Amino acid sequence: MSGPINVKSEIGKLKAVILKRPGKEVENITPDTMPRLLFDDIPYLPIAQKEHDDFARVLKENGTEVLYLDDLVAEALEEEKVRQEFLERMISESGFQTGKTATALKEYLDSLDSLTMVQRIMEGIRKEDVQLKSFDLREASEDSDYPFLMDPMPNLYFTRDPAASIGTGLSINHMTFAARRRESLFMEYIIAHHKRFANQGVHVWRNRNHNTRIEGGDELVLSNHVLAIGVSQRTSAEAIQDIAGSLFENASGYDTVIAIKIPHNHAMMHLDTVFTMINYDQFTVHPAILTKDGQVDSWILHPTKDGISIEHQRDLKQVLKTTLNLDDLDLIPTGNGDPIVAPREQWNDGSNTLAIAPGEVVTYNRNYVSNKILRKHGLKVHEVLSSELSRGRGGPRCMSMPIVREDLNK
Known part of the structure; x- marks a missing residue:
């Protein structure tokens, strides 16, 4: 590893992360402003802060350097x-x-x-x-x-979305809704002027000065050459093609982008609310994004001498096996696939798992059915407190922006 940003997988041991502890911006939400500020409820700040401190504690105790956005x-x-x-x-x-x-x-x-x-x-x-x-x-x-x-910026504790690390660079994102658009300006100044990042060769694969939308919750780094991006409520197909072109043209190491279409609604706003990678061959998936035979619209983008090739596929499991060179993989259903439990726990971020090492994840404690299933599939699960943080509709992956992960050996 070299440089201040190094994220070449979703599962390499997490070494450094950016968090934002909830602050008074959360108390500046009112019932009238909830829609404007993209909230469904108003978290109780003292408890939300205790829960966030618990999240940070778990990361630190497992060898992760925690940096705070405002600092x-x-x-x-x-x-x-x-x-x-x-x-x-x-x-x-x-x-x-x-x-x-x-x-x-x-x-x-x-x-x-x-x-x-x-x-x-x-x-x-x-x-x-x-x-x-x-x-x-x-x-x-x-x-x-x-x-x-x-306006207050209560969504800031979801540091995943304004910017996303990819390889040794990052995207600094043009976000969908006005309530969040200013958030990525913070990261622009950190990368350009903070001594840890400035003049360190950090490549901005795509900056925030665009009209097409993309958010970090839709960006999943599956390997050192494969990226998955959700075609979602918050990320457009045009933005995916644009960032793919930038990655392909700028020696990023990335030669494959998988665009995965998910329902465009608030419950499934980002790909990481319905699909995350948690081990070399294990993924969480919310059953609602798949047909009964495991199908979902996906497009595979590769560089060509004339631009970008785009291939339409529908078998998600086969797409992942092919692009990641796997013999088989384990798709673990949120809520064990139960028609009542799965949507309830997905609403409370049961699919939004944060891997801190291969086969080792951080989850919300409230999603006890999903957590039990993860353990049955051999995962090590660290549960964190979640009664108030979850009211913002984002889980451990949403609340973290990894900037350094150890490279994988395989």
Whole structure:
């Protein structure tokens, strides 16, 4: 391994990861703003933080270095020029390119130390926080009763989505919904300006300056040359073809991209909510994405001298066996495939397993049927607390952005 990013599988021993401990942004959700902020419920923050600390503890006790997103961003803003540029871009992307409100927001945020400033941006800036020196037409707009000038970012504890490590580089993602789009700006500044990553040869396979959408929960690194990406509610076919082209053209080591179509709905928003790799030849899968005979629409992308070849397939098991050179594999059904248990536990992220080593996973404790089945299939399972974290509709894989995994020997 060399360089600050090295992720050439889903299952290599996890050595370093980026997390975001839930903060006040979660308490800034209200029943009226839940749809706008993409939440179905409001987690109770003190318990959510205890549960997240439990998650981080399990990772650390198993040899993983845990880095926190807000610390990394603050450290990336040490240079005054970089800090000012970041502030201007964040305020602009929050809807205030120019004018009195933009000026007032910048004055307020610039008065804070970098870590406090970053955390306040993440939490959301209320109108009452900023003293407008004169009347601003924004106050008379259709949002006049809305309490925030800058929306809170409660989805940030799902660090998987704004950016995704692939090989020795990453994608910094253009996200689907406005509520999450600013999140990837944090990673852009970390990669460009944090001493751990800047000028270290980290390749950005695809940046956030696109109109087509892709999110990290749909990006699964199956081997050192095979990537799977979900065609989902959050990731478009156009974005998959674009990132495949970039990987093929830039000596990434990746020569195969499998695009897997999943239902486009909130319950199955990303591929990793219905399908994860947990061992060399073992995968979790939510039965609802497959037909009774194990079929799902998939497209295999390869580089050619003229561009990209695309082959349509439907037998997921055969596609995985062929691309990963496996004699056989074990598809483990969420909730043991029970028609009541499977959708219930998938809703509570029973399919969203995080492998921390081959055959060793972190899961939510609430999915006891799925966890029992994983153990029956020979997996080592670390259960973490989940009563409040799960209200955000994301599990251990969603809550983690691996940046270093050990390379596999086979």
